[in-house]
Amino acid sequence: MSGCTNGFDEMNRTSTALTKSQVLPNSLLVRSMWKGVSADYQRNYNLYDDQYAHYFSNCVASFPTGYYEYNDGWAQCGWQAFYTERQKEYLDIKDICSTTEMYTNLLAINDIWNIILWLRVTDRWGDVPYKDANGHYATATASPIAYNSQKDIYIDMMSRLDKAASSITTASSQFDLGTEDLVYGGNSNIDKWKKLAYSVMLRMAIRIANVDPVDAKNYAAKAVSGGVMASIDDDARIKCDVSRWEDYYDRLSGDWANTTTDKEFMEFMAGTKTGYVTNAVDPRRSMWFSSGTKGYVGFPNGITASSPSYTGFLWSDYAEINEHNTKGFFYYNRDDISNSHLSYPIMDYSEVCFLKAEAALRGYIGGNAEDYYKNGITASVNSVAKVSGVSDLQDADITNYINSLPPFTGNNEAKLRLICIQEWIALYPNAQEGWSLLRRSGYPENLTCPTASSSALVNDGNWIQRIAYPNNEYENNNKNIPSNFQSSSSNYAKREQYGVWWSLAGDGKTYAKGTTPANNF
Template identity: 35%
Template sequence: MLKKLSYTILFALTLSSCSDTLDDINKNPNATETPLAPYLLTGTLKQGADLYWGDANNFNSTLLFVQHWAKIQYTEPDRYDVSNTSFTALWDKGYSTLITDLNTILKFPDAQANSNYKGIALTLRSWTFLLLTDAYGNIPYKEAGQKVTPAYNTQKEVYTGLLEDLKQAQSLLNPANGSVTGDLAYKGDILKWKKLVNSLRLRIALRISDKEPVLAKQAAIDATSDAGGLISSNSETFQFVYTSSPQQNPASAWFETRDDFRISKTMVDQLYALSDPRLPVFAQLPSDASVGKYVGGANGLSNSDANSQGFAKTSKPGTYFLTSASPAVIASYSETLFNLAEAAARGYISGDAEQYYKNAITASLNQFGITNAATISTYLDQASVKYDASNYAKSIGTQKWIAFFGQGLDAFTEWRRLDYPVLTAGPATVLDGKLPSRLFYPGTEQSLNGVSYQAAVADQGKDLLTTKLWFDAK
């Protein structure tokens, strides 16, 4: 018996020793035991840009909804013939990757991430939550990342919570609090991050303006009076600049192997009507040289009707958007100026709404390489472009829709909020002549977080593309 026990102990010790040896062999000597803040920041910026500028949330959905782009084949998304598996990328990656990694930075001890890393992380997390609530409505916010089945917060709660989060982010950001590396957007320039924070606060103030005007006014005042300032030039635009494959712009990668999108006829017709100098930037001439002009694709057509427009006789989106290094613009100088124009028009802040409006259009033209003063002046002086103080929503909404070209998620939100330009559903669309007002919740929410999902639907309305969200319910 003693001899048998000795063999057992010896075998156990040998197995333990073998296991320790295998553990040592399988360790990556180049890997860190804990994630580093700079790597998490870099990854978040890249993945966030891909999410915002890629196919699932942008050119294969929201850019179609706002009729910036159109499908010339595989037209189901352009006809709104989609399901609750169609819009999972924003939700899944937003929560499981972006918010998770940003929360990791926020939980780091100060020795591992100074307050500037945490201020940036809180800013990016706020931006991610903002995209989510703008798209879906009620979402997990306060319990996100805290519980396996988090409760949903109302859209009002999310917007007001984000205003507080951004106020905290502003207090964390200070150039004296240490340097930041891994920042591929602002290269560690904390003063630019402070401007972005205030610009996002102003964006949210206008999101809630039709529902909570008193709170919106105060938020606009807070954002515009903060010492950190606002985005004040195109050089301060918040964007991710891509390089070459495999770190290339996702639209560029798509067009390398596929040919199923065109610039929308709605956009081309509008730009022609305004003699808009951005048209050659937004569109390419058809490959059939005999056409000789820009021709957009109609939205909401059947596959056969879309095909019959002619692949060689219609215009692809401009090469400005389809090169490997094309930037993913996320918060532009032009948008900030449009937001100042609206805030002034609403009486929230002092200032000349018309001048802000002109400056916003000028900033957009400059952003797309149009800098000739005479060209800009001629454009602004047109009766169809001049600011209409009696209908600021039409003036700002139309020009903002143009300026947001390529930024589907935010173009979709602002079009719903301002109701301009007036868009018409295509002939083969499946929503009884209506355009989408939101995205479906992912189908997995019904099975994995059913109680919270059902509570959200009961509060917000049916989980349909046509259900209006809180900010949009006039």
């Protein structure tokens, strides 16, 4: 992709484009929602975030990203789709709706959704082209693009979230997206978009707590006072259309047998993970997974193509997503689309509880950190049961599980560890957020660091911290890439091992396996 240093918005217009009167903004927004989560999911997410979050393991020996090699054809597809398609949809909606009062809520939803997608971009790549000095947002254009710092991007996006949330109205005159609102279903749930905006703000605020505690505290408090998610009924998800190609979990895990569950995640499910032994089976396990012939056992994450683990490998040996049981979280039924459970996770109430637990631990908000922590576990189990269609879950099942966990004691670092481990579990299968949590907190600290191959963009013994910029950025826009990642820099050869701005490792720093996390309290 290439671009320009100013006039981003205008340069993305064409003389052959449809006029405002010819385009329905709802058709653009529904496309942005659907494609924003589903487009090329395997190459865009499964071969990167899904593995780096330690939720899924690759089963194809020739796929190298699990052991930290870079594949430009895979990585660039997300970058390209965002800047050439999602950004154009966003800007076109603004053009069409900005002067019409009945579109106030649609504009707010457009902004909130756009920020959710922007967050995925900057959290993967760090500094990226965002907007120029005149406030025009970046899109794919024909001239070199200026990059913005991740800090500036974060602060601007949290401000945008506040503005969007504050503009939402319950006036009956507002245009109703109805079923084309793939997240919440239209105006009857417009208040949930406001809660989602402030919940995403809270997510962002806590993510920067180690590097910018002042802004983190201010925005965390603003988010909570503005009104975040209050129950699992506020969960934000987009249901998969299993009649189409984008039924990504089934394609990857069933039709193609390209991926399976991660070995260590399944150890957490069994309560047997070294360093976090509970000897209690997680009540979510049977809803999330079905056992393989070896039982509830996952495949090792990040092994190299020459590993003996691939010798005699049988996909059916390993635990898999529960897609064939009507009580399964991933239940998939092509013949009865309405009865399928597959969905794309955006944000759940359980995550908000864990974020509030950390905010309370840091003194950003009132309330008791342990109570928020336990509420998060309870909310997660109940949410998984709701999606799975399980109606016989007992409160005692959740209470017994919570009672089996390590006691919520010790210093703030020890308590943060407990919060983050359960948050990481609850985020499953939202790997974009799971990987971000690992990088910014260091927890769970007892995961196995993959053995990096000699061709990897990470030195063996270091954790991957980011995705490399696409090759065409180096070909067309190298001068605007941050100097420590330009092709002439000493970091270039191993550029995926250096932290983004908010990484626990530190901006542009490495994070070695075996490092003891030390968060900023």
